Amino acid sequence: EAQVTQNPRYLITVTGKKLTVTCSQNMNHEYMSWYRQDPGLGLRQIYYSMNVEVTDKGDVPEGYKVSRKEKRNFPLILESPSPNQTSLYFCASTLNGQAGSRSEQFFGPGTRLTVL
Amino acid sequence: AQKITQTQPGMFVQEKEAVTLDCTYDTSDPSYGLFWYKQPSSGEMIFLIYQGSYDQQNATEGRYSLNFQKARKSANLVISASQLGDSAMYFCAMREAGSGNTGKLIFGQGTTLQVKP
Numbered sequence: 094e095a096q097v098t099q100n101p102r103y104l105i106t107v108t109g110k111k112l113t114v115t116c117s118q119n120m121n122h123e124y125m126s127w128y129r130q131d132p133g134l135g136l137r138q139i140y141y142s143m144n145v146e147v148t149d150k151g152d153v154p155e156g157y158k159v160s161r162k163e164k165r166n167f168p169l170i171l172e173s174p175s176p177n178q179t180s181l182y183f184c185a186s187t188l189n190g191q192a193g194s195r196s197e198q199f200f201g202p203g204t205r206l207t208v209l
Numbered sequence: 210a211q212k213i214t215q216t217q218p219g220m221f222v223q224e225k226e227a228v229t230l231d232c233t234y235d236t237s238d239p240s241y242g243l244f245w246y247k248q249p250s251s252g253e254m255i256f257l258i259y260q261g262s263y264d265q266q267n268a269t270e271g272r273y274s275l276n277f278q279k280a281r282k283s284a285n286l287v288i289s290a291s292q293l294g295d296s297a298m299y300f301c302a303m304r305e306a307g308s309g310n311t312g313k314l315i316f317g318q319g320t321t322l323q324v325k326p
Contacts (some may be wrong), residue, residue: 097227124312134302135213135316143311183254190312192305193261194241198314200246200254 116184232301
């Protein structure tokens with residue numbers, strides 16, 4: 094089954110304790126992204142990757158890191174989480190990231206993070 | 210300025226009736242795509258329908274159709290014969306060339322739809 098998986102699904106942590114949210118896709122997609130969802134703001138892109146070892150900042154990258162060592166995996170790292178990073182996080186992948194492409198973005202199930 | 214605007218934070222519809230969820234967008238790129246996603250209370254994002262800027266006809270997928278008015282920059286989602294399972298949040302999103310062909314989707318704020326029995 095084609096899918097994007099994320100772990101953990103729920104996480105409660107404390108300020109400053111480093112954490113990693115894993116993301117994996119089995120569709121051989123080149124494009125992967127991380128989004129955060131906050132009430133009234135929709136989803137906003139944190140980081141994206143266009144291929145292995147190619148990553149760049151999205152709209153809200155502060156406080157986050159990513160890596161893309163393998164095509165299927167795109168972990169999100171919070172080196173020193175703060176309460177304003179409490180949010181619902183989605184990993185997503187797509188086959189073709191060009192503007193006119195019909196390729197839909199496949200989303201993982203989401204990770205609900207609470208930073209105390 | 211907001212790239213994607215959904216002006217209806219919440220809506221109600223009677224079961225079996227049709228409902229229109231509004232979406233307006235702002236882009237100067239000639240090539241772009243518009244997507245609608247459904248997010249039920251369980252949280253996952255479900256792709257519903259796509260409309261390309263060069264598509265001549267409005268997109269349809271089962272009970273979902275898109276009322277695409279390019280000159281007005283609107284891409285409203287129409288759900289026909291609403292079902293209780295349609296109760297969810299709905300997001301309109303755009304992929305535009307100005308995002309550098311990165312796969313990025315720009316999302317609206319979402320509309321919460323509740324279907325009444």
